[in-house]
Amino acid sequence: xxxxxxxxxxxxxxxxxxxxxxxxxxxxxxxxxxxxxxxxxxxxxxxxxxxxxxxxxxxxxxxxxxxxxxxxxxxxxxxxxxxxxxxxxxxxxxxxxxxxxxxxxxxxxxxxxxxxxxxxxxxxxxxxxxxxxxxxxxxxxxxxxxxxxxxxxxxxxxxxxxxxxxxxxxxxxxxxxxxxxxxxxxxxxxxxxxxxxxxxxxx
Amino acid sequence: xxxxxxxxxxxxxxxxxxxxxxxxxxxxxxxxxxxxxxxxxxxxxxxxxxxxxxxxxxxxxxxxxxxxxxxxxxxxxxxxxxxxxxxxxxxxxxxxxxxxxxxxxxxxxxxxxxxxxxxxxxxxxxxxxxxxxxxxxxxxxxxxxxxxxxxxxxxxxxxxxxxxxxxxxxxxxxxxxxxxxxxxxxxxxxxxxxxxxxxxxxx
DNA sequence: TTGGCTACTGAATCGCCATTCATTTCTTAG
DNA sequence: CTAAGAAATGAATGGCGATTCAGTAGCCAA
Numbered sequence: 280x281x282x283x284x285x286x287x288x289x290x291x292x293x294x295x296x297x298x299x300x301x302x303x304x305x306x307x308x309x310x311x312x313x314x315x316x317x318x319x320x321x322x323x324x325x326x327x328x329x330x331x332x333x334x335x336x337x338x339x340x341x342x343x344x345x346x347x348x349x350x351x352x353x354x355x356x357x358x359x360x361x362x363x364x365x366x367x368x369x370x371x372x373x374x375x376x377x378x379x380x381x382x383x384x385x386x387x388x389x390x391x392x393x394x395x396x397x398x399x400x401x402x403x404x405x406x407x408x409x410x411x412x413x414x415x416x417x418x419x420x421x422x423x424x425x426x427x428x429x430x431x432x433x434x435x436x437x438x439x440x441x442x443x444x445x446x447x448x449x450x451x452x453x454x455x456x457x458x459x460x461x462x463x464x465x466x467x468x469x470x471x472x473x474x475x476x477x478x479x480x481x482x
Numbered sequence: 483x484x485x486x487x488x489x490x491x492x493x494x495x496x497x498x499x500x501x502x503x504x505x506x507x508x509x510x511x512x513x514x515x516x517x518x519x520x521x522x523x524x525x526x527x528x529x530x531x532x533x534x535x536x537x538x539x540x541x542x543x544x545x546x547x548x549x550x551x552x553x554x555x556x557x558x559x560x561x562x563x564x565x566x567x568x569x570x571x572x573x574x575x576x577x578x579x580x581x582x583x584x585x586x587x588x589x590x591x592x593x594x595x596x597x598x599x600x601x602x603x604x605x606x607x608x609x610x611x612x613x614x615x616x617x618x619x620x621x622x623x624x625x626x627x628x629x630x631x632x633x634x635x636x637x638x639x640x641x642x643x644x645x646x647x648x649x650x651x652x653x654x655x656x657x658x659x660x661x662x663x664x665x666x667x668x669x670x671x672x673x674x675x676x677x678x679x680x681x682x683x684x685x
Numbered sequence: 686t687t688g689g690c691t692a693c694t695g696a697a698t699c700g701c702c703a704t705t706c707a708t709t710t711c712t713t714a715g
Numbered sequence: 716c717t718a719a720g721a722a723a724t725g726a727a728t729g730g731c732g733a734t735t736c737a738g739t740a741g742c743c744a745a
Contacts, residue, residue, distance in 0.1 A: 448647020477680030
């Protein structure tokens with residue numbers, strides 16, 4: 280086996296473990312998932328997990344890093360393909376957020392449910408990838424402010440937090456109720472409408 | 483000891499345990515908190531906890547119920563003292579949400595961080611009190627729609643979820659960073675402004 | 686004073702599960 | 716083909732911590 284193939288092999292096993300962990304965490308949550316369950320889901324022995332990850336916490340963090348990186352790449356790729364002003368991009372962002380979640384149920388469930396816990400309780404972990412995600416959103420807001428489309432007096436950091444929160448909570452409901460993909464278009468359209476134009480009626 | 487005094491005594495001990503649990507859960511999270519830590523925080527023996535609660539899960543759920551009930555009562559009391567149209571009330575709601583959180587740090591931290599986990603993983607638990615909270619918000623939206631102030635085409639359930647999510651995420655940030663009470667007024671004002679008027683500039 | 690009742694205590698139990706590591710299996714260079 | 720080294724295995728270990736329960740303490744009524 281060449282070095283390259285060896286590398287691929289390693290990554291494939293590592294990936295299988297991550298995939299098993301994702302599935303298990305999404306179903307039962309981090310604390311209620313046994314390492315042995317992840318192992319069996321991944322089709323490896325319990326001990327094998329410890330060849331790829333330091334411990335259960337490390338597995339959790341690695342899973343975050345890995346999947347968030349993937350999400351961010353997809354998001355950026357799709358966003359850069361959108362042409363138009365920042366409001367158009369913001370609408371696209373909202374839509375993509377939902378779309379990615381619906382296409383990756385387990386991942387969405389894992390992130391919406393475990394993100395908070397982990398951010399707080401897995402010692403030392405500062406969750407840089409999540410910060411990156413927020414920064415993309417914040418960048419859109421600031422772009423809009425620079426273009427004069429979004430009110431300049433708003434704190435872009437606060438706004439991006441709030442938007443993320445709104446999306447996340449609606450998604451939580453969606454994933455937990457395991458409802459049909461439903462009208463993602465409808466939901467994302469309504470959220471965008473509120474964000475951009477507000478709740479009030481106009482003449 | 484009369485029956486009444488006995489009752490009060492019981493409730494006082496029960497309350498001490500709930501208070502200890504709240505403090506501990508807020509600091510270390512449900513899964514990282516030992517029952518013995520709660521006991522020592524409450525100044526009772528480990529076994530005493532099991533005289534008042536079936537098990538650790540039951541303690542968690544009871545804590546939710548109890549504190550959410552209190553929050554809802556305060557919220558309703560304060561809201562009913564607000565006179566004005568539904569937009570005024572919505573602004574007050576947002577403001578109160580932040581205010582209550584800042585006045586009750588541990589409670590806010592507990593609710594923002596543990597609510598999701600519990601809703602999903604404590605078997606059987608449907609979290610009715612949280613549903614009540616959302617319903618208050620939903621009621622405000624619907625009132626606004628009836629008054630013609632809020633766009634009728636919006637799904638009030640979706641909207642109330644989204645608003646709650648926005649508030650919750652901003653609060654999460656606030657409580658986790660343990661930042662100074664800071665400008666709660668500023669934050670709640672900006673959030674209300676976005677909700678009501680939207681992000682965009684107006685001529 | 687005593688006996689019974691209730692509330693409380695906290696040390697001991699017991700099951701669980703993350704982690705380890707002696708052993709086995711696979712891989713490849715010579 | 717062979718032997719060394721790498722990778723994987725999964726049964727055994729060890730510690731932890733929720734829960735239990737035999738015993739203690741306080742209280743009251745007779």
